[in-house]
Amino acid sequence: MSNDNKINSPLICLKTGSNAKKISYFDKDEVPYVKIRMKI
Numbered sequence: 001m002s003n004d005n006k007i008n009s010p011l012i013c014l015k016t017g018s019n020a021k022k023i024s025y026f027d028k029d030e031v032p033y034v035k036i037r038m039k040i
Helices: 002-008
Strands: 019-028 032-038
Touching: none
Parallel strands: none
Antiparallel strands: 019 032
16 A cells, blocks of 8 residues: 555545645554644
């Protein structure tokens, strides 16, 4: 599985429509973690 596609894909909140930008991405014990920044 490629991490590049996950990092570059945009995030949009379904409830508010706010955009989010991924700051970092890592896997720990086969569980993905993503740190994001949201603009409200």
